[in-house]
Amino acid sequence: MSRHAVVIGGSLAGLCAARALVDHVDQVTVVDRDRFPDVPTVRSGVPQAHHLHVLVTAGQRALDGLFPGLVTELYEAGAVVVDTPTDVLYLTATGWRERFAATHRLVGTSRELLDWTVRNRLAADPRVRFLPAHEAMELIGADGRDAVTGVVVRPRGSAGALQQRLTADLVVDASGRGSRTPQWLARLGYGEPQQTRVDSGLSYASRRYVLAPNAVEGWKNIVLMPEPPHTGRGAVLYPIEGGRWMVTLGGLGGDRPPTDEAGFLEFAREMRSPLLYEAIKNAIPDSAIHGFRGTANHRRHYETMPRWPDGFLVVGDAACTFNPVYGQGMSVAARNAVVLGAHLRRHGGRFGRAVQARVARCSDAPWRIATGADLRYPSTVGPRPRGGALARWYLDRMADVANRDPYVCEVLTDVLHLVAPLSAVVRPTVVARVLRGRPGPRLDAPAPTASPGTGPS
Numbered sequence: 001m002s003r004h005a006v007v008i009g010g011s012l013a014g015l016c017a018a019r020a021l022v023d024h025v026d027q028v029t030v031v032d033r034d035r036f037p038d039v040p041t042v043r044s045g046v047p048q049a050h051h052l053h054v055l056v057t058a059g060q061r062a063l064d065g066l067f068p069g070l071v072t073e074l075y076e077a078g079a080v081v082v083d084t085p086t087d088v089l090y091l092t093a094t095g096w097r098e099r100f101a102a103t104h105r106l107v108g109t110s111r112e113l114l115d116w117t118v119r120n121r122l123a124a125d126p127r128v129r130f131l132p133a134h135e136a137m138e139l140i141g142a143d144g145r146d147a148v149t150g151v152v153v154r155p156r157g158s159a160g161a162l163q164q165r166l167t168a169d170l171v172v173d174a175s176g177r178g179s180r181t182p183q184w185l186a187r188l189g190y191g192e193p194q195q196t197r198v199d200s201g202l203s204y205a206s207r208r209y210v211l212a213p214n215a216v217e218g219w220k221n222i223v224l225m226p227e228p229p230h231t232g233r234g235a236v237l238y239p240i241e242g243g244r245w246m247v248t249l250g251g252l253g254g255d256r257p258p259t260d261e262a263g264f265l266e267f268a269r270e271m272r273s274p275l276l277y278e279a280i281k282n283a284i285p286d287s288a289i290h291g292f293r294g295t296a297n298h299r300r301h302y303e304t305m306p307r308w309p310d311g312f313l314v315v316g317d318a319a320c321t322f323n324p325v326y327g328q329g330m331s332v333a334a335r336n337a338v339v340l341g342a343h344l345r346r347h348g349g350r351f352g353r354a355v356q357a358r359v360a361r362c363s364d365a366p367w368r369i370a371t372g373a374d375l376r377y378p379s380t381v382g383p384r385p386r387g388g389a390l391a392r393w394y395l396d397r398m399a400d401v402a403n404r405d406p407y408v409c410e411v412l413t414d415v416l417h418l419v420a421p422l423s424a425v426v427r428p429t430v431v432a433r434v435l436r437g438r439p440g441p442r443l444d445a446p447a448p449t450a451s452p453g454t455g456p457s
Contacts, residue, residue: 002026002027003024003025003026003027003169003170003349004025004026004027004028004029004166004167004168004169004170005021005022005024005025005027005028005029005168005170005171005172006028006029006031006150006151006166006168006171006172007021007028007029007030007031007171007172007174008031008136008151008171008172008173008174008175009030009031009173009174009175009176009316009318010030010031010032010034010036010045010119010130010132011032011045011046011115011174011176011316012114012115012118012316012330012333012334013174013315013316013317013318013333013336013337014030014032014172014174014175014316015030015115015118015119015122016062016063016066016118016333016334016336016337017172017174017313017315017316017336017337017340018030018122018128019066019067019121019122019337019341020066020337020338020340020341020344021170021172021340021344022122022125022127022128023341023344024170024344024345024349025127025169025170025349026127027127027128027129028127028128028129029129029130029131029166029168030122030128030129030130030131031131031134031135031136031151031153031166032045032130032131032132032133032134033045033133033134033135033156034132034133035132035133036119036130036132037112037116039116040110040112040113040115040116040117041112041116042111042112043112046111046112046115048111048292048324049110049111049112049115050206050287050290050292051111051204051206051246051248051290051292051324052206052236052238052246052248052327053109053110053111053114053327053330054106054238054327054330055106055107055109055114055327055330055331056106056327056328056331056416056417056418057104057105057417057418057419058331058335058417058418058419059330059331059332059334059335059418060105060107060331061419062331062334062335062337062338063118063334065338066334066337066338066341067118067121070117070118070121071107073117074107074109074113074114074117075107077109077113077117077241078113078241078242079107079108079109079240079241080107080108080109080220080239080240080241081106081107081108082105082106082107082108082220082221082238082239083102083104083105083106083220084102084103084104084105084106084221084413085097085098085099085100085102085103085409085413086099086100086101086102087099087102087219087220087221088219088221088222088223089219089221089222089223089275089446090223090225090446091223091224091225091272091273091446092225092399092400092403093225093226093227093228093396093399093400094396094399094400094403094438094442095400095403095442095443096403096443096444096445096446097402097403097409097443098404098409098443098447099446099447099449100406100409100410101406103410103414104413104414104417106221108220108221108238108239108240109240109241110240110241110244110246113240113241114330131153133155133156134153134154134155134156135153135154135156136151136152136153136173136175136180137151137152137153137154137163138151138152138184138187139151139152139171139181139184139185139188139309139312140152140165140167141188141189141309142309145310146190146307146308146309146310147309147310147311147312148168148171148309148310148311148312149167149169149311150165150166150167150168150171151165151166151171152164152165152166153166168311169311169350170311170312170350170351171311171313172312172314172315172340173312173313173315173318174314174315174316174318174333175318176316176317177294177298177317177318177321179300179314179317179318179319181300181302181318182195182300185305185309188309190305190307190308190309191305191306191307193300193301193302193304193305194300194301194304195298195299195300195301196297196298196299196301196382196383197296197297197298197299197381197382198296198297198370198371198374198375198380198381198382198383199295199296199297199374199380199381199382200252200295200296200323200374200377200379200380201252201253201377201379201380201381202250202251202252202295202323202325202374203250203251203256203257203291203292203293203295204248204249204250204251204257204291204292204295204325205248205249205256205257205258205259205264205267205289205290205291205292206246206247206248206249206289206290206292207246207247207264207285207286207287207288207289207290208240208244208245208246208247208285208286208287209244209245209247209283209284209285209286210243210244210245210283210284210286211245211279211280211283212282215278215279215280215282215283216279218448218449219446220239221236221237221238221239222235222236222237222275222279223235223236224271224272224273224275224276226250226252227272228376228377229378231272232251232252232253232255232377233249233251233252233255233267233270233271233272234249234250234251234271234325235247235248235249235250235268235271236248237276237279237280244286245279245280245283247268247276247280249264249267249268249271250325251267252377252379253379256291256293257291258289259289259290259291260289261285261289264289265277265280265281268280269281275446292324295323295324295325296321296323297321297322297323297367297370297371297374297382298320298321299319299320299321299363299367300314300319300320301360302314302319302356302360303353303356303357303359303360305353308352308353308356310350310351310352310353311350311352313340313351313355313356313359314356314359315333315336315340315359316329316332316333316336317329317333319336319359319360319363320332320363320367322363322366322370323370323373323374326366326369326370326373328366328369328370328418331366331418332362332363332366332418335362335418336359336362339355339358339362340359343355343358365415365421365422366418368422369415369416369422372388372391372392372395375388375392376392376396394425394434395425397434397437398412398425398430398434399412400437400438401433401434401436401437401438401439403442403443404438404439404440404443405433405438405439407429407430407433408430408433411424411425411427411430412425
């Protein structure tokens with residue numbers, strides 16, 4: 001008897017989930033509200049595609065595991081190699097960071113190139129079928145047992161009479177921030193999940209540029225972090241394919257970056273450092289200016305629900321959304337799919353509530369990183385865990401020490417790239433260096449060239 005899986009959502013989380021499923025069923029149907037473009041271009045269903053996307057090391061490894069050679073394919077398509085911290089001019093709250101020998105590599109790519117490359121890989125597989133311009137309306141429950149057996153869909157914008165039932169052995173919700181799974185589960189009698197929300201009030205605006213000749217001298221990335229409580233403004237300049245650069249400006253609370261030409265440039269000019277403004281002031285705009293405000297961290301705790309239907313899973317932003325400024329979402333989505341694939345191999349191509357708990361654990365460390373950073377700001381709305389003030393003091397001090405200490409910088413970078421556990425920050429060798437303090441004066445200007453790295457002493 002043939003087996004069928006349905007994935008709700010054709011963005012990166014859904015594409016990765018489809019890849020994990022395809023080896024365990026006869027067909028995977030990916031349902032999405034959009035029509036998919038034939039070339040790499042921003043589509044309306046991915047509003048974040050107008051903005052900066054960062055694929056940290058853990059995400060690169062996960063994607064290469066799902067789609068072997070994918071990262072190399074992105075480079076061949078024009079993505080830019082960004083060695084970190086070597087290629088980065090990084091202004092932290094307590095000064096510039098040394099440009100130590102690289103320990104990680106970022107992939108300078110637009111979101112549309114990444115999605116398009118992954119989607120092409122899947123489209124070449126005859127076991128994958130795309131159902132564009134359709135929206136999921138309901139889950140289909142099983143009679144007399146806890147299970148989901150399909151999805152009700154309809155053409156986008158059509159009347160209810162055009163609804164059709166897609167029966168399925170496995171259903172994955174990868175529909176993103178706007179997921180309606182809480183309401184769907186409630187209507188099937190499962191109730192709704194507990195939810196946690198931490199909102200710093202960050203808003204940002206982005207634009208793509210072609211920089212003037214000689215605007216870049218010995219670096220590939222500028223990161224200007226806020227300096228609370230003096231300023232909540234930050235900015236990033238990052239290379240993508242096609243000789244273009246993405247600029248994202250951010251501000252907390254009412255200090256929102258403007259989306260008009262003059263206001264956007266003035267906001268950039270007023271940053272803590274003039275370097276980013278100097279790089280873009282004579283640049284050629286390559287896009288409109290796009291604003292974004294939905295930056296709250298939002299977690300739906302499906303793993304703690306008393307009842308859960310077999311054959312159903314929620315992944316990516318539909319389960320846990322992070323403040324996009326920390327660059328974790330794509331990597332967590334890819335790791336969700338890796339976890340799903342491993343579970344399917346161990347359990348004969350089937351899943352229940354156990355895999356939802358494993359997917360949730362993928363979000364634990366990124367959630368603590370993102371919410372811990374956002375909770376540094378007094379205006380942030382959300383629960384503040386006990387001991388949080390001490391943890392924030394320690395991590396702020398660690399970030400300061402990392403500016404001049406290559407070993408502490410490497411450990412911190414490993415954690416932020418999700419390849420080392422959070423516990424790495426309290427290794428005895430790290431704690432000793434953090435408590436000792438920054439090994440040298442604050443850097444009030446970025447290092448002109450890379451600095452050598454050394455191991456622990």
